Amino acid sequence: MDKIVNNKIKLEFMSIGENVALARITVAALVSQLEITLNDLEEIKVAVSEAVSNAIIHGYQNKPEGMVTLAAILKGHTLILEIEDNGVGISDIQKAMEPAYSTDPERTGLGFVFMQSFMDEVKVISQVDSGTKVILKKQISADIKNIAVS
Amino acid sequence: MSLILNSKKNTLIVRVGGDFDLVTANEFREKIDKSMEETVSQNLLLDLSKITFIDSSGLGVILGRYRKVKANQGEVIIYGAKPAVVKIFKVSGISSLMPICNTEKEAWELLEKKSVKGA
Numbered sequence: 001m002d003k004i005v006n007n008k009i010k011l012e013f014m015s016i017g018e019n020v021a022l023a024r025i026t027v028a029a030l031v032s033q034l035e036i037t038l039n040d041l042e043e044i045k046v047a048v049s050e051a052v053s054n055a056i057i058h059g060y061q062n063k064p065e066g067m068v069t070l071a072a073i074l075k076g077h078t079l080i081l082e083i084e085d086n087g088v089g090i091s092d093i094q095k096a097m098e099p100a101y102s103t104d105p106e107r108t109g110l111g112f113v114f115m116q117s118f119m120d121e122v123k124v125i126s127q128v129d130s131g132t133k134v135i136l137k138k139q140i141s142a143d144i145k146n147i148a149v150s
Numbered sequence: 151m152s153l154i155l156n157s158k159k160n161t162l163i164v165r166v167g168g169d170f171d172l173v174t175a176n177e178f179r180e181k182i183d184k185s186m187e188e189t190v191s192q193n194l195l196l197d198l199s200k201i202t203f204i205d206s207s208g209l210g211v212i213l214g215r216y217r218k219v220k221a222n223q224g225e226v227i228i229y230g231a232k233p234a235v236v237k238i239f240k241v242s243g244i245s246s247l248m249p250i251c252n253t254e255k256e257a258w259e260l261l262e263k264k265s266v267k268g269a
Binding site: 021038045050106 | 169171173175207210
């Protein structure tokens, strides 16, 4: 039977790398309340990972005292994620979202590319010295043949 | 993350397991760089069959190792990755830089072909 779930969670955590996994596992547990395909589940986990990693690396520039907020809302078959930091902000959002290889040889600069590829909608609200909020939306369609096993 | 490292024929073979993200990327970089140096390996084979998750931070350090190995005229070949992991490589465009094989055998065959070509 097709499951309809309305739910909302809010999580606040320190800006440390270990919390990237915490965030994606939490969201994965939430969306697993729906009949979700393994493919959708993997894509959502990557998008959460990218948004939270950005908040830690760029927003707070790896300073652990910063707090990242993650809100996840399930409205029927729509997932809305809001990842927010009170970090340095982005001066040129358009440029930040460009699929360019990072100047850091150890980073791909592809975080937003993954968010855009795997989610239906990506919105970024940012103010320099105030912080950044990333809003991600995805329509989750159940595929009975390919349901993820939790 | 688990890393099992072996070396043979001028090549470091790394079996990577678990989640590959911001935290584990650092561990991967440090251990691979140290082992490549210690074993004086020129090529790098990455067995990604036991990877449960990868994001752009994981890809970034693989790309970093690729650049280092290439600068030393070596090859990086990936094998055994699950479809979800292969998709991440394709979306990023990195699959056009380094070959992705199904099995270790295929990876060795390709490496031998490339070595002959490069010789």
